[in-house]
Amino acid sequence: MNRLLTFLLAAVVALCPSGISASERDVRPFVVVIDPGHGGKDYGAIGKVTNEKTINLDVALRIRKMLSEYNGIEVVLTRSTDTFLSLQQRADIANAAQGNLFVSVHVNSVDRRSKNRLTVKGASVYTLGLHRSNANFEVAKRENSVMELEPDFSTTYQGFDPNSTESYIIFELSQNKHLTQSINFAQMAQGELVKTAGRADRGVLQAGFWVLLASAMPAALVELDFICNPTSEQFLHSVKGKEKMARALTDAIVKYAEAHPGTMPVSKNMVVDEASEPFDMEESEPEDAAAPEQKSAATKGAVTYRVQIMACDRRLSDNSPEFKGLKNVDSYRQGGFYKYTVGGDFPTEDAAERYACKSVRGKFPKAFIIKWRDGQRID
Ligand SMILES: [Zn+2]
Known part of the structure; x- marks a missing residue:
């Protein structure tokens, strides 16, 4: 096999849930x-x-x-x-x-x-x-x-x-x-x-x-x-x-x-709760910018940004424990893998990055930002 491809596959598989350490898996x-x-x-x-x-x-x-x-x-x-x-x-x-x-x-x-x-x-x-x-x-x-x-x-x-x-x-x-x-x-x-x-x-x-x-x-x-x-x-x-x-x-x-020991801490999900603001108002995008919950609001041809957390060879259900309680999970297929993003579409790379920092990297330290247009990833 082509060496580059082997390397890429290894990198992708490393992100797969099976690569999660035992201690991370225990907390569900x-x-x-x-x-x-x-x-x-x-x-x-x-x-x-x-x-x-x-x-x-x-x-x-x-x-x-x-x-x-x-x-x-x-x-x-x-x-x-x-x-x-x-x-x-x-x-x-x-x-x-x-x-x-x-x-x-x-x-x-x-x-x-x-x-x-x-x-x-x-x-x-x-x-x-x-x-x-x-x-x-x-x-x-x-x-x-x-x-x-x-x-x-x-x-x-x-x-x-x-x-x-x-x-x-x-x-x-x-x-x-x-x-x-x-x-x-x-x-x-x-x-x-x-x-x-x-x-x-x-x-x-x-x-x-x-x-x-x-x-x-x-x-x-x-x-x-x-x-x-x-x-x-x-x-x-x-x-x-x-x-x-x-x-x-x-x-x-x-x-x-x-009060239940041994499970993930419970927190109010700011992404789904419409009453709360997704970010600090001072730092946030103009009002018409897509909030995380408006995940399919992107107009045709517009570029948005998503936060990718993992890739896997299996299709996981939306509420799979592998997502560690993160909501608003989307997936796309690429190169034989299912790749998973959270939080929906963000209007700018900055907004996606802020969301990744605040809500995602605590659970998925390797989460990264991808560019998205017309229903697919672009690079
Ligand atoms: Zn009854």
């Missing part, structure tokens, strides 16, 4: 798995104007969007559309993602015969354990009973019967090594649901939820409020209500992630 983003309960043929609890699966998904998608404003946190959703997933599939997704935290989002309800059906209200956050009251048992039974919608559920769940009291003995016997951390998060989430979303406080509780048992990480199941109470349902159905509940859970997740 905090991975939160959000599990919008129910979906598809399983509606969950039904209200007068809406249903549980729709609220759960809507709130989960809002949380994902809110968390995208933070570096150092990666979000995995068990479902992002209206599809049916078994409880085991949800746990499998969480375990495959090696999550640091599992948050299952649900909406509560009580039986049609309950006298307090129209007045019962409030949020509660559950961790795994054996129920201490009948009411908690009823919630676990209802949430676990979705396994009956699976054709072969008694094999999958090893004979577990969601409606039999005896089955729940496994929750007493199972060791729960994540309990302290789970309760820690549950308290944060419950606190925020009361403070930020204004929900009545039903407290942090324990019950036997299969999905929590099967997820090998700190885990909590959130019951946002009661859909059978018309006032609560109105809140659960409103955009304002969903936004507040998502904000509450987002703040709790951030707080928990910030």
Whole structure:
């Protein structure tokens, strides 16, 4: 092989994630798995104007969007559309993602015969354990009973019967090594649901939820409020209500992630947050200059600048841990490699350089600036 080509290939491969030192690899983003309960043929609890699966998904998608404003946190959703997933599939997704935290989002309800059906209200956050009251048992039974919608559920769940009291003995016997951390998060989430979303406080509780048992990480199941109470349902159905509940859970997740050792530090992502300025105003370009988030705003023929962080022979997903929490990742192909840039297009080399210094080189010391025109790199 041509010596120059060999050299170039070696240089490119050196930038590849496999070349990252072990210590850098150990520090990865905090991975939160959000599990919008129910979906598809399983509606969950039904209200007068809406249903549980729709609220759960809507709130989960809002949380994902809110968390995208933070570096150092990666979000995995068990479902992002209206599809049916078994409880085991949800746990499998969480375990495959090696999550640091599992948050299952649900909406509560009580039986049609309950006298307090129209007045019962409030949020509660559950961790795994054996129920201490009948009411908690009823919630676990209802949430676990979705396994009956699976054709072969008694094999999958090893004979577990969601409606039999005896089955729940496994929750007493199972060791729960994540309990302290789970309760820690549950308290944060419950606190925020009361403070930020204004929900009545039903407290942090324990019950036997299969999905929590099967997820090998700190885990909590959130019951946002009661859909059978018309006032609560109105809140659960409103955009304002969903936004507040998502904000509450987002703040709790951030707080928990910030206190979590062994993962990357969490910081507010100035690139995505429209309210904050990307640079010091004094140093910044004129107002009409492309801010980092306006990544495809470049007009035809115009030259822009990008910050390249790595090249690799594999295609990586946008939220791959290899990007170390940096957002706004673009890629292009050149010479058989995928090359990755962050932060979008910058109007001048200086602006790109400032961004690289301030936000990128701490994580990718070898990041460099490339020239870009009409969708491709120019040199
Ligand atoms: Zn549910």
